Amino acid sequence: MLTNSRRRLVVEFAKAELVGVGQLPSRVEQFEVAFHYRRALTDEEIAGLPLKWCEIPAVDLAGHGKVIEENT
Secondary structure, three states: OOOOHHHHHHHHHHHHHOOOEEEEEEEEEEEOOOOOOOOEOOHHHHHHHOOOHHOOOOOOOOOOOOEEEEOH
């Protein structure tokens, strides 16, 4: 069982890993074995993606975890 203080540490670590990447909206979700922190890409980040990468159809397989935080 994950304590509240450890949960906070995990979320803060995930946020630290993405400092300077993306923008709001964002979402932190908790799943059975993992946390998922996503941020929307900026227009500049999208423009920097290779064209071949942009041709890949978007598929969201993230599922629906317990939302811990949004737009933080």
